[in-house]
Amino acid sequence: MAAAAAGARGAWCVPCLASLDTLQELCRKEKLTCKSIGITKRNLNNYEVEYLCDYKIEKDMEYYLVKWKGWPETTNTWEPSRNLKCPLLLEQFYNDQRDYLSQLKQGKAVMLKNDIKSLKPAIAEYVVKKAKQRVALQRWQEELNRKKNHKGMIFVENTVDLEGPPLDFYYINEYKPAPGINLTNEAIVGCMCTDCFFEKCCPAEAGVHLAYNKKRQIKIQPGTPIYECNSRCKCGPDCPNRIVQKGTPYSLCIFRTSNGCGWGVKTLVKIKRMSFVMEYVGEVITSEEAERRGQLYDNKGITYLFDLDYESDEFTVDAARYGNVSHFVNHSCDPNLQVFNVFIDNLDTRLPRIALFSTRTIHPGEELTFDYQMKGSGDISSESIDLSPAKKRVRTVCKCGSVSCRGYLN
Structure with missing residues (x-):
């Protein structure tokens, strides 16, 4: 009865090998409610x-x-x-x-x-x-929506085929380190600013400019790292240098595409240009392990490996099994999202966080995409940047359909 207990407490759950029908019968026999399997006070006896x-x-x-x-x-x-x-x-x-x-x-x-x-x-x-x-x-x-920790809601839609939820995908909000990898999540020092927009702040200490303008839009070039205020800083949650750490503020929809690209992500609201949209998170693994997994993924035609090679090439993010909404974002040779490296509490330059910002205004219903080769788009940049997806050995055909399509994802 683990599932029923989970539904009652709402704080935890465990995998169960029993079928849905069996769980429903057991719950009703014991007079237990469990919203996750459809048994509520309303229909327990009705x-x-x-x-x-x-x-x-x-x-x-x-x-x-x-x-x-x-x-x-x-x-x-x-x-x-x-x-x-x-x-x-x-x-x-x-x-x-x-x-x-x-x-x-x-x-x-x-x-x-x-x-x-x-x-x-x-x-x-x-x-x-x-x-x-x-x-x-x-x-x-x-x-x-129970698992996400950001303001924006997540919706799911499939009007194309009979495909259901992915069977081997687990939603996470931040990096999941593989065994043997240590992610330091506590900063050593922080700023003492009363107004981080005008005073010498965390970016200046790192030797870079503040990444955002007064409208909280990205103003730096791709390839330049973002240093946000951290847990040691004296500034509050409304600090203009706390953007990525708050998570996506937009309501997004995971939807089934009609062009054979599987699942995709579209926005349900207007997103202004140069705005933070989402982070790319997954399991952090070594580059050696990434090479091993990459061979398996190549055979399946999937691309979820993302090299963290901002300054070195030691680690890779694998979002195949563990990830957030970004797991479902498709590639485009003419994307509307651009990648930036972000440092907040963890200042290890081998382990930047990956943030996706809009390159232009994105309208409600429009699919979100980024270039798996990480080439710039729009007015931000036309240069390639250091952060790039893991190298693939098999060429994957691109289905983005853009005028500038290169024909392949890699």
Whole structure:
């Protein structure tokens, strides 16, 4: 009953090998609620429609096969249409049928409930798969928002295929060091400024300029490091030199692309040019381990290795299994995001944090991209910078579709 306990406390969870149906049955037997598997106080003793599975007409009476929220599929029941008070679920039920028919290239055929006595098995199977996907993506979305530590919300959307949440991906908010790697996360010294924008501050101590203007937009050239105020500094949370450490303020959507690029990320709000958007985080590994993993990833056609070669080439960030929203950001030869090296509490130049800033205004609904070769874009720079993805041995075809597309990611 670990899952039920986790739902009750809301602070922890453990992997479980039991099926969802088994967990739901156990929870109901013990009268326990668990929001993560759909059992709430509202439906613990009552029935709430989760989705519709099938349709038929018997003796001139319309029936729908109902999946009850928080109840296993073995408890599905046929219900007369007069008992259903869920217009949105009915709309989804018929929209999914239309989607299936359109995939069969049957044009804009409309499946009207009065035209048939029952659904074809293939259509009913698709409707159930789509409903299960919708439920799984909603749960994943809730999980992501429980784990993220920034202001911006995370949404998930798939209107393209039946792909569900990735099975082997774990959301983290900061670097995860591999065994044997030490990440020092406490600064030794900090500034004594009362106004970091005008006084000699952390960047000056590091021999660089303050990275941000009064509008908190990036004003330095790519390749120049960002030194933000740290936990030892006397300035407060509203300091103009604390940007990256606050996390993304924007609501973003992980969505399924229609061009064969898998998952992508789009913004749901306007992002002004030169604004901080997100960090690229993952597991920090040695360059030697990165070479070993890179060979495996090459065979799968995936690219998640990012060399931390600001001053040396000792470490790499691997976001394949552990990462944040940036794990899903796709490549483009004409990107709208640019990489910068950031130092806050950890001042080890071998281990910069990776921040992505907008190169231009990005409008709501627009996909976020960065160049895996880290070439500059827009008005910021047209020069390549030192921070670059790990070297790949197999050339991967680029699908960005931009006018300036180089044809390959590497």
